Amino acid sequence: MKTIPLPKTNMDQPTTTSTSAEQSAAPAMGSAVAPRAEIAIEMQNLSAWYSKNQVLHAIDLDISAKQVCALIGPSGCGKSTLLRWLNRMNDTIPGARANGKILLHGVSLLDPTLDVVDLRRRVGMVFQKPNPFPKSIFDNVAFGPRLHRIYSRTDLEELVEESLRASALWDEVKDRLESSALGLSGGQQQRLCIARAIAVGPELLLMDEPCSALDPRSTASIEELIRELRATYTIVIVTHNMQQASRVSDTTAFFYEGKLVETGPTDVLFTTPKERRTEDYVTGRFG
């Protein structure tokens, strides 16, 4: 029996599996110095434009594997743009361009000859507003696997179940997999979108303010899910909510006007920031 293709694909370069990053449960309250983790994504001198408008200025940022990295900053600071370059979603926007380097396993993601279909299979994305397809719950999760034909027919049901379990939705929907996804609540829809992204076996999950359209209870369930998913996936999350960043992330990067102001372990950045502007922002003095 074929195993369900959850990550560990190591396609381009064999990299050693991270063992040093075995995290204990409490993310924020741990030691001040986070253990040195394997680098999942490396950004060097990354600048980005929409037409003539420069939105990112020479960003250098490493994102550690199997950790949650939060991108924070006031609206228009470029954090969503950065996220959308990590899976080349900006390709769909006319006039969007970038230079510098984004490396995933040593492969440049900005390479115009890169197979973006494969990239997006390996770098999943969850959007601000839940966007399930107007199809059944099952068909939503099976959409990606069917697209990439990465299942044998008998595996599909198992893959859907596993993805829904991983996104903590299985128990709520197992009896109505064939009913429309649009009948789910907002929080359930967002978890369905996470299951849909997981089903194609990504290594990275990008989340663009995944809770901003949800009520507090659904937000709590998504945050709990993010903490669980960290064991398997590298997660980059854009958020406007300081508490959320401190609750779910291991490292935080603060952006202001297209520049990376400060980055570091979340507890350090929130308690003893080096930069004045970071302190002002995380304490709510502006933004």
Next chain:
Amino acid sequence: MTSIAARNAAEISQRGRLRSAAFQGFFEGSIKVVLTALTLLSVLTTIAIIAVLIEETIGFFTMSDHPEISIWSFFTGTEWSPLLGAKPLFGVLPLISGTLLVTAIAGIFAMPVGLLTAVFLSEYASPRTRTILKSVLEVLAGVPTVVYGFFALTFITPYLLQPLSTSFGTYNAMGAGIAVGIMILPIVCSLSEDALRAVPQSLRDGAYALGATKSDVTAKVVIPAGLSGVVAAFLLALTRAIGETMIVALAAGGLAHLTANPSQQVQTMTAYMVQIFLGDAPAAGVEYRSSYAVAFTLFLITFIMTWTGAIILKRYREEYE
């Protein structure tokens, strides 16, 4: 500047409301009366038309000098020859088959072409190309149907159909059907395009983020999500094709006979009515009355189609909501 506001406030407190309540009440009331009257106008027109149709149709079936005409013989008769021969025959099936044949040809041509054009306009074309193509389609929609009629007669049939097969006569169902198809193309296209463009961008983004290509997104997300609108566009266009008159009166011929052969000439229900009302059939004669029965049949067909369409749409919506 505040002095004006202050003056107004003073005036209001002095004289009460500037517009008297009585005038306001009268004004609002009369607006409602006018709007209701205008709405009633269209409702009454519809009722009047249906009433005339029914009355004349009953008159046709109960003519004392034609006891052979019955509802049964009308709807099951396979011969329609009201003007020729010693004994006129009124079996409506040839007219229905002619109408459906022309409509089917038009649909087979216009639905795929229109939908694919809509897909191109909505998903692939640049904004500039879209603007240009949409204005071309608007021109197409503005062409009088009589022009399509002689286009079928003088171009489609002699230059496209007759070179393919000598069996095509000057008047034939195929040429008329294609011309009707071209006529309904803008309807299919612009309504389908509206339906496709109404599919939220967030669904496209969701599919792209899973590694879908543009054709995946179009075929597996956009078209299924916009399907109810596309089906509605098809139904509206087909209803329009069934009722089309000028093209078929010019190009389909005038011989009513039961056939599914598109190279033959056929007569549609609408073309028969034109023939009767333009020809010298005496008013109140049996031919004259028969056209009302035909009109009522046509009305029933389009009514059933619209109704079915509404039911189909409702099904789809329930599935998606």
